[in-house]
Amino acid sequence: MSTTQIPEPTRELSAQEQRQLDLYRQVVRIRRFEERAYRLFMEGLVKGTSHLSLGMEAIAAGFGEAMRADDYTFCTYRGHAHTLARGTPMEGVMGELLGRASGVCGGKGGSMHLTSVEHGAMGSYAIIGAHLPIANGAAWSAQVRGSGQVAVCFFGDGTTNIGAFHEALNLAKVWNLPVVFVCENNLYMEYTAIGDVTAVEHPAADRASAYGLESIIVDGNDPDAVYEVAATAIERARSGGGPSLIEAKTYRHGGHSRADPGTYRPDDEVARWLARDPVVTYRQRLLDGGVQPALLEEIEDRAQADVDAATEVARAAPPPQLQAAYTNVWADGGSSWRK
């Protein structure tokens, strides 16, 4: 969680208001970070590729808020948001995007493989479906160790058509694992609409019954709704009630990756979803609920300042040393294959 100082409120905030401010802080931080990541990509400073969560921030924020510090997050290449939502410092994430030694993976992971084990961010996986079975493994280990930890696994709508999704859900149910699967349904795979290639209307929720699970759909652009559904599923998992599969409906504001303008999407569809921008609508909800604008402005200024500072730190950091390429293949720290 962010340690942002907020101005002295004129009255005591309720627990719910406090949580809502935390959620707002999180969506704003992710929004500002992703905007910067996009700009740095266009400037050629973020190399290779980058998959943003612009428009999808509420899912990472809602789950991040509901998770315990020692719970496990497994996410995809579209993972900046989830890695940040666990409290991973921005400098390390930005450093990784820029290929610097200061990155969370020392520059050896990149945008698609952000990991910060000390924050419970157990890796970003770039092969569709791969991490669902892996999240099961972490949940199995938590079950065996009796640690009460829960694994939360995020993936896209396109991922519901690969075998690993089905293998993982079945095993999770059979072994009653403390795992929560979260489908971020942004309606598109890379460039193809999920509806064009899927046998059912709700790609995750409609499959739930095949694995003995409840069908759960949530508005993925509503931080409060996501938080509620997350808290319920995580509590169920933690108390031995087994896995859940949640489908969060959302939309990406930009393209799939890199500089993709997303022109394959109809204008009216884009306009409809932009009107449901999770940051803008949530801000309005908080204002309508009586939160003082100054509190929100402070959160926004602070997020921008953090992003600026992280950018400066990352830009000033050196690239990894060449020798680093030969480290950490093996647990002895090296890469030797011969004796």
Next chain:
Amino acid sequence: MAEVITYRDAVARGLAQELRRDPTVHFIGEDVAAAGGVFKATKGLLEEFGPERVRDTPISEEAILGAAMGAAMTGLRPVAEIMFSDFLATCWDLVAVEIPKTRYMTDGQISLPLVIRTANGGGLRFGAQHSQAVENWAMSIPGLKVVAPSNPRDVIGLLAAAIRDPDPVVFFEQKSLYPTKGEVPDGEIVEELGVASTLRSGRDLTIVALASMVPRAVAAAEELDTLGISAEVIDLRTLVPLDVTTVVESVKRTSRLITVEENPRLCGWGAEIVSIVGEECFWHLDGPLTRVTTPHIPLPSADALEDEFLPSVSRIVEAAQKVLL
């Protein structure tokens, strides 16, 4: 004291030794618990260790290896069985793309102390989809250790070493060896990964073999003896780490090398040995570096064909005679 046991029973004994020693060791796979494995190599483990530590899975190879990987990164030491090594292809993403790269990509944040056990190779007339020798697949991937024992003692000792190793290990059990017997000492057995064993010393040539090819190489060396040719036989035991030192020192003395591989010709592990020896022993060589392999064909099922095309004792003897011409 020592006893004679089968390669098959050595698997269960090795697993039991480690399950008993370390409560974080867990064993999962298809038909491994109640049924004791399709090759009956894991009989009795469920009875001794219970269903939490010895667990049957659905037929979901990705789910099996995913479970092992996620558990390994969070405090367990899982052993996962993939029934036939051919089936590694159905979970190749886990084997080749997830498991070996995670420590590296996270710059050491994640450790994966796990073992993938699998029945490898031909000789049982199962046809081309249940008979492949694929140890060379695993060898080609940075981040995987690769082990293939040739006898019961090594099954126990190398399996123990693999389970205790902090890195992911693919452990190839040659299924034609399951009924073969060997002597094993009492008590705990632990070997070291990356140490080849010289089974027979010789002066005229070095024969390097692995797993099921080891007994054939030894038989060939005995036959060569009667022809006045003195062959040294090295059982490689592990492909990664590769005991280059033992091989290179041997070839420097004998000046000739034959590798005997069960995998098909192209890009088999013997090609790697030959290339290393070519580079590091060139000025010591007195004969062509020679590979005996299965031809570059899918393995046929009929016994008459399978017996002909897997490297045989007589093919090894012929190759040796040619090298010494």
